[in-house]
Amino acid sequence: MKMAILTLEEAKEWLRVDDDEDGIIEILKGAAETYLHNAVEVEFDGTNQLAKLYCLVLCADWYENRDLIGQQPSDKVRFTVQSIMTQLQYAYDPTNAG
Numbered sequence: 001m002k003m004a005i006l007t008l009e010e011a012k013e014w015l016r017v018d019d020d021e022d023g024i025i026e027i028l029k030g031a032a033e034t035y036l037h038n039a040v041e042v043e044f045d046g047t048n049q050l051a052k053l054y055c056l057v058l059c060a061d062w063y064e065n066r067d068l069i070g071q072q073p074s075d076k077v078r079f080t081v082q083s084i085m086t087q088l089q090y091a092y093d094p095t096n097a098g
């Protein structure tokens with residue numbers, strides 16, 4: 001069974017969400033984890049802090065800009081996720097990921 005990179009509580013704390021938006025946050029964290037896996041073809045879990053940060057940044061961008069879906073993302077977020085993605089893509093051995 002695939003291990004989650006983020007817990008719901010971690011994502012909610014990062015997003016500073018106190019109300020009942022668990023459903024949308026579960027979708028965002030699942031999508032971020034899937035996006036990362038599809039991009040690097042490595043299974044990460046919650047022990048990899050860079051993978052965790054990557055998913056948190058994606059979740060925050062998608063959550064905070066959900067009204068802008070389909071429009072141009074910010075350059076700052078694009079640079080951040082691209083830089084982290086490159087490190088995750090080339091710095092980890094798929095047979096020994098964590």
